[in-house]
Amino acid sequence: xxxxxxxxxxxxxxxxxxxxxQSYPAKSVRVVxxxxxxxATDIVTRVIGQxxxxxxxxxxxxxxxxxxGGNIGGELVVKAAPxxxxxxMTSGSIVTxxxxxxxxxxxxxxxDLVAITNVASGPQVLVVxxxxxxxxxxxxxxxxxxxxxxxxxxSAGFSTQTHLAAENFIYTAGIDVLHVPYKGExxxxxxxxxxxxxxxTPNMAAAINFIQQAKLRALGVTSKQRSPQLPSVxxxxxxxxxxENLGWFGFMAPAGTSREVIDKVYxxxxxxxxxADVKSRFEGLGMAPVGNTPAEFAKAIREETERWxxxxxxxxxxxx
Numbered sequence: 001x002x003x004x005x006x007x008x009x010x011x012x013x014x015x016x017x018x019x020x021x022q023s024y025p026a027k028s029v030r031v032v033x034x035x036x037x038x039x040a041t042d043i044v045t046r047v048i049g050q051x052x053x054x055x056x057x058x059x060x061x062x063x064x065x066x067x068x069g070g071n072i073g074g075e076l077v078v079k080a081a082p083x084x085x086x087x088x089m090t091s092g093s094i095v096t097x098x099x100x101x102x103x104x105x106x107x108x109x110x111x112d113l114v115a116i117t118n119v120a121s122g123p124q125v126l127v128v129x130x131x132x133x134x135x136x137x138x139x140x141x142x143x144x145x146x147x148x149x150x151x152x153x154x155s156a157g158f159s160t161q162t163h164l165a166a167e168n169f170i171y172t173a174g175i176d177v178l179h180v181p182y183k184g185e186x187x188x189x190x191x192x193x194x195x196x197x198x199x200x201t202p203n204m205a206a207a208i209n210f211i212q213q214a215k216l217r218a219l220g221v222t223s224k225q226r227s228p229q230l231p232s233v234x235x236x237x238x239x240x241x242x243x244e245n246l247g248w249f250g251f252m253a254p255a256g257t258s259r260e261v262i263d264k265v266y267x268x269x270x271x272x273x274x275x276a277d278v279k280s281r282f283e284g285l286g287m288a289p290v291g292n293t294p295a296e297f298a299k300a301i302r303e304e305t306e307r308w309x310x311x312x313x314x315x316x317x318x319x320x
Contacts, residue, residue, distance in 0.1 A: 024084055024261055028059040031087045031251075034073025034094060035156055036066045036184030040203030040285075044120050044249045045089040047281050051272035066183040069159040069319075070094035071106055078112040082256035087265065088113065092248045093161045095301055097308035101159040102319045110305075115298040116251035117266045119273070122287035123223035123246055124165040126236065127207050127216040128199045129192050137220045137239040140199070144175035152178040154188035154197040158319055161247040162188070164308075165201040165222055167315055168245045169236065192216060203247045204229065204286035222246065229286040248290070250297060266294055 031049055035041050042064060049060035065073040074094055080086035095109035107113075126137065134140040144151050155163035158181045170177060180197050182188040185206040192200050193215050200207075201222065208229060210216040220236035221227045222245040237243045251265060270291035272278055282289050292300070311317075 024264060025056050025058045027085065028061050029056070029085055029087060030061045030063050031089050032073045032077050033062055033064045033089050034066065034070035034091075035064065035160070036186055037064050038186030038206065039156055039184045040122075040205040040247070040287075041089055041091050041249055042184075042186075043205050043285065044282075044287065047278060048119050048269060048272055051275055051278050052268060055268050055272060067157070069098055069102070069157045069163075071098060071102065074109070074113070075106040077252070078107040078254055080254050082254040082258075084253065084257055084261035084265065086254065087116070088252040088254075089119070090250060090252050091161045092250075092301075092304060093159055093164055093308075095252070096304040097164060097312060098159050099305075100309045100312040101317045104320075109301075112255050113252045114255055114257055114262060115294050115301060116253055116262055117269050117294065118248050118250040118290040118292050118297050118300065119269060120282055120287040121246055121248040121290055122204050122285070123221050123227060124162060124201045125204045125207055125211070125218050125222065125227075125230065125233065125286075126166075126169065126199060126201050126220045127189075127192060127211065127218050129195045129197075130214065130217050131195055132198050132217070134219065135217075137234070137236055140219060141173045141175055141239070144173070144177055148176040149178055151199070152180050152197040154180045154182055154191050154200045156185045156188055156202070157181045157183060159317065162200065162202050164311075165245045165247070167317065168311075169201060169222075169240075169243070171315060172240050172243050189216065201245075208284075208286055227286050229284065250290075262294055266291075 053060040077088040218233045273289040273291040
């Protein structure tokens with residue numbers, strides 16, 4: 001009799017969970033963006049968030065929480081209720097590189113977060129202030145070698161994708177420059193345009209409008225080939241053979257979030273990414289929609305985490 005009662009209770013709980021997941025979301029969903037407004041992570045979130053809002057019939061609220069290379073936003077998410085109403089739009093470095101760079105992490109990405117889906121991926125682009133003399137990657141490298149530690153670059157923050165893209169370039173080029181971290185791509189780009197720092201390697205989505213408006217000069221993209229959105233801009237690999245650095249942005253949730261909700265967010269995001277207006281918007285920003293499964297996304301995160309462990313160790317990238 002006890003076994004029968006237990007089976008009935010378990011079945012009832014499963015039915016209730018399924019029914020709850022089917023009605024999700026029953027209210028607005030908050031998506032924490034760990035950088036300031038105007039950067040690539042913010043742009044990607046707003047594009048996909050608008051479409052998900054249409055699918056769900058509920059508002060998707062973007063909550064920008066910048067600082068500490070994305071760790072402030074990440075900590076906020078892992079402390080939230082695992083009910084699907086707080087999601088995390090992470091950029092790759094936060095969950096793959098930060099734990100190897102920050103000696104004191106406020107959370108463990110592998111244990112405290114659950115992968116949902118990679119939303120979009122794309123290259124960075126090395127941009128300079130328009131008054132900066134170098135007109136090519138080769139000229140920039142030559143000037144940096146002639147004036148070590150006199151040239152500065154801005155990033156969205158220490159250990160962010162934009163910082164690590166620059167570190168990859170600096171390491172490959174064999175130059176010595178100064179790093180100025182900001183609390184997002186947008187403020188970093190403002191200072192590049194103002195000439196406060198000489199260059200940056202933002203995600204293309206954050207910089208492409210400024211490049212097209214001639215407010216920034218693009219010297220090279222970090223993909224192996226030229227970007228269709230900036231066909232006149234060389235790939236850095238044309239000067240440094242084999243060079244490549246790509247960024248990505250994906251949904252994660254607090255550990256403990258039900259599989260039913262994880263799967264629903266994944267399925268609806270994949271559906272949203274198939275929409276013609278979303279595809280067109282991302283392609284215009286130099287981004288490729290992804291929409292992989294939670295299992296595929298989790299596997300990709302684990303593999304990238306291993307790569308950054310080696311790079312952080314060799315480059316001695318440490319935040320006390």
